[in-house]
Amino acid sequence: MLSLLYDAKSRNMGDHLDLLLGVVLMASPVLRISSCSFDGQMALYRFCNLTQVPQVPNTTKSLLLSYNYIRTVTTTSFPVLEQLQLLELGTQFTPLTIDKEAFRNLPNLRILDLGQNQVDFLHPDAFQGLPHLSELRLFYCGLSDAVLKDGYFRNLESLTRLDLSKNRIQSLHLHPSFWELNSLKSIDFSLNQIPVVCEHGLKPLQGKTLSFLSLADNNLYNRVSVDWEKCMNPFRNMVLETLDVSGNGWTVDITRNFSHAINGSQVFSLVLAHHIMGSHFGFHNIKEPDRNTFAGLARSSVIHLDLSHGFIFSLNFRLFEMLKELKVLNLAYNKINKIADEAFYGLDNLQVLNMSHNLLGELYNSNFDGLPEVAYIDLQKNHIGIIEDQTFRFLEKLNTLDLRDNALTTIYFIPSIPTVFLGGNKLVTLPNITLTANFIHLSENRLENLDDLYFLLQVPHLQFLILNQNRLSSCNQRHAPAENPSLKQLFLGENMLQLAWETGFCWDVFKGLSQLKILYLNNNYLNFLPPGVFYHLTALRGLSLSSNRLTVLFPGDLPATLEILDISRNQLLSPDPDLFASLSFVDLTHNKFICECELSTFINWLNQTNVTIFGSPEDIYCVYPSSYAGTSLYSVSTEGCDEEEVLKSLRFSLFILFTVTLTLFLMTMLVVTKFRGFCFLCYKKAQRLVFKDPAKERESDTYKYDAYLCFSSKDFEWVQNTLLKHLDAQYSDQNRFNLCFEERDFVPGENHIANIQDAVWSSRKIVCLVSRHFLRDGWCLEAFSYAQSRCLADLNGALIMVVVGSLSQYQLMKHQSIRGFVQKRQYLRWPEDLQDVGWFLNKLSQHILKKGKEKKKDNDIQLQSTTTIS
Structure with missing residues (x-):
């Protein structure tokens, strides 16, 4: 997929705009091999009803055997495959037995996938002879604690990732052979049945640096009483880049005890999502986290803390005071309704704060005190209706504020920041305030007057403006158009510009946008384009006019620089092909083409042009006459449309006949129009004399009233x-x-x-x-x-x-x-x-x-x- 018109910033910040404009699909050949086949390096044998490993050449690098009926894997199951790097043997439809040194003939195997099998027997030496194995997938295999206690992973010095999730492991007591796994970086113990993890159980991992360790969804420390003096720190002398303990149902007390227990262990990213901390709205029997809850993490160098998907109702006084190094705090999907004074004090290095999907209704000036380095605040999907003027004014490093899908009716509080998301609110008009943003998102509001658009186009350095799904329909034009050489993309889709333009005003709304490259005017009920409305758009490359009511485009309507045009879902009858000749891409689908001889020039162009036509040929069809309704224009013949040469000799006679007929017709119409009332009375009298009264002839029916x-x-x-x-x-x-x-x-x-x-x-x-x-x-x-x-x-x-x-x-x-x-x-x-x-x-x-x-x-x-x- 090749993007011609969107740069990286608009893709990252903008909504998922589903318009076709600006994106060109480049058809690239994709290697497709059917099931139960071999292409030289990949052997694909999924769903092939195999009961044993098939014979494959020694050049095979990937062998995929999932979804079969292989029961046993032994030393002789595989031929010597020195180049094999990936073996997928998961999801067999029968219980699986793996014997001693079952994979010895695969000395260079890098990835072994045995996931989602019912492993009846796994020999302790099953994985011996795999010195280069880096990833071992044993998820959902019904394995017990023995797989950790009995040294199954001996001599796997290259093992980097071990997936033991969704098994039946009930305790973590690692075999001493884990000391030798010097390459181990990622271990997944999630979705097991591990109630407690203590220091002695993970002692073979001490001294290691793990990029990922997951103990999620185990009911860890939740249903048992833990003597932390005996259990001690399970992660002593470890460095964990990400520790996931989410989904264990932790309360404030469990979280506090755990934080103190791991005091001093380096955990850069701590995931505590799906917890039950917080009283929720209307409940008081579960504690809210306080300043002691996370105090034990003071020496753990936590940079990222995820507390999403919980029940926190109130952010209490200096709640995160001890997390001095924290940079990312995720509080999304809680029930936060109150922010106490100084709630964020101590977060001197916080850069990203996510409080989306909560229950905030008002924001006060003191809510975000103590965040000197915060650059991004996400408050979307709350119920915010009121924000005090100084709430964000003193956040000097703030550059992105996301307030989408709230209930705001004004924006007096917006500080001077580069990026503002205000879509999905209740803004009816915009106040005359100073804005300095280069990205403004205001879609799905209630803006009606184009004066607001004139005002926004005067914002200096503005590059992206999104006003989709508003109600822009009137024009007072209190603002004059201003030069804006920075604006690159303007989204005005799903408004009602037709109502404004049909008054004859605001035709100069795009004047001064000399660097605009993309313009969306889709779904605006347009049945005409004001003359010269795009005259000043000298850099425009992409234009969407789809889903309007345009019946004709005139020469000069489109800018000379235009490369991509979306004119789909309009009511074009017989378009002039010269309008599209200079384009590179055009979408003409779902229009109302009249397939008569007047369209022959366009049909010939359609079949011969080098312009890329978007959409399926079946979507460019006739609607009239009825005999051609639904027929693709590509299938319509233009033969027989050169009859004017044959009719030249009849033109004079037709002219005379037409002139006489027209004269008689006009005279008749003049008399009838002038005395139409009298003519009608005469007609009715004559009708009564000749015909019977229709009322008497009318048949009776079952209705009570006429x-x-x-x-x-x-x-x-x-x-x-x-x-x-x-x-x-x-x-x-x-x-x-x-x-x-x-x-x-x-x-x-x-x-x-x-x-x-x-x-x-x-x-x-x-x-x-x-x-x-x-x-x-x-x-x-x-x-x-x-x-x-x-x-x-x-x-x-x-x-x-x-x-x-x-x-x-x-x-x-x-x-x-x-x-x-x-x-x-x-x-x-x-x-x-x-x-x-x-x-x-x-x-x-x-x-x-x-x-x-x-x-x-x-x-x-x-x-x-x-x-x-x-």
Whole structure:
């Protein structure tokens, strides 16, 4: 994988951005060998149902025999394989017996894996004859204490790593042969049943330096009473780079006693995770750690202390006072809610403090006193809502502050540091404060005004700005665009820039970003790009416009320096291939291409271009016409699209015919438009003379009402005058419909929801008169939801939506139930001109009389539009 646009800092500090932009997958050949085969140096025989070791050439360096049925390994099991370095014999499906000097014919073996076997018998001399063995894996083999007591590891002078985890070892009494293991660096005793470890048991390890020693998950010192005067220091005269005693269920008393017992032993990294220290919230029967808990580690040179995954509720006074050399302190995944004054005093060398995933709600000025060298503080995933102004001001070495996923509403407290993580909070606006960071993370907040973006772009030396998943949608532009030659990457995905740009303002937001290389504008509902919006981005190399609503790109929209473009998941119909000719990589997947002759130039370019096209060919497909729907553009033929030569002789005739037709059409339209009300009345009179009254011919059905009129009670007078008097049969005998509405037909005293449900399911159609009062009426919106439920249940168009008044598309889309309807279905709009009312009532009557179809046809090509009487 080759990254073209991300440098190391953005990868380490940024979120896991799942966009494709900036990453190019380089296909490299990978050696693949099938199971039960040999390729010259590696013999792979996993899952081959073997009952004995197969014969392999003496050139083999790796022999993998796991997941077979080998029962016995003896001296004669292997031929002489002088070059073999790795032998994997773990996870046999049958009990395993390992005889004396079973691996003698493998003199240069480096790694022996016997893990996850049921070892019925292991000879004490099984590993003799392996002078170069450096790693021995014996995890999960059902081994007992004998493997340590009886000298199984004699003469393994090269042994570096020994894994005895997940066995049945109940005591540590090492055989004197461990004195001879001068290369031993790592021992794993985790997940055994070792209750106590004392000095005499580990005496053969004295004088050694181990990089890793694990006694985790053994219930160590937990369920037995320990006489520490007799047990003494189990790690005397040892140097341990990492000691893992996590998961043993240690309380404060056990931790304090252990710390005093190992006083003086050098332990650079002590892992005490998954403990039970601390009272937790609401409990007081378990002690909180205090200044004596870790006092015994004063002379142990502890540099890293891991106290994560516990129940610590309060950090008490000078809790870590004796850990003068500590540099990394991990307190994550506890229940910390209180930090006492001077809690961190004594940590003069601490550089990294991790307090993420706790229960902190407020931070005070004195909380982090005593940390003169701290450079990184991780406070993410707490509940922090208030931070006093001076909390971080005096931490002179602080350069990274992580406050993601809290409840902050302001950032007055931010000090002058290079890196700030503030994502996942509740910031609505940014105060006018001085910022000096070069990396600012503000995603998943509630920022709405682009003024905040203008403000952030003025931060000097800012290189990375992440504003994904905010609500940027308005523009007051109180700040003028400023030169920012340092910004390299800007993330504005998953906002609503369309709402700001469609007002005609903030088109200069990127002005002055002369060194910007990466820009993300994905998921911003964009249906156009402001002219010249990228004009000043003279260094831009990567641009993401994916998941918007762009239907066309014009020449000049894209910067000349652009190399990588993600324009996937838009609504491009017939793009101009010249726009992509200068790119190196482009993603065009999941657009709405119209596969007609106008697209032939693009299809030819797609099949011939040297530009790397991201995505599968099946993801670049036609949506229209229906005969080509879902067909890959790579499979569409452009033959027969050069017909203009044949039609040249007909152009003049077509021109004359078109001109005459257009003139007649315009004259007709002018007359009809000017006198459309009168024309409609004439049409209706003629229709009554020629045809019978449709109301009399209408078949009876099972519905109680022809339609249920759902409207706000504040609109009743208007509805009565404009609709009921002209449609409802009880108002006039000449009206054809039996209508239902709340003021007349709802049963008094009955549950209102029940009335609505009965009206919805007892009516052939539901007519919702959506006005401003309707959108503010919860009962109306509830009735609209029930009507939609009926549509889904019956698979028909029972719901008729009529928009009344000057309601915009945006106002309708703000309501979730209505938004889903207007995106997929047609709706009517009440006419503004009074002469169109008769026409509209006739149109509405036809919709009420129309029977719903059981299945919508040609759904793939149906236009999502509105029927408007203008």
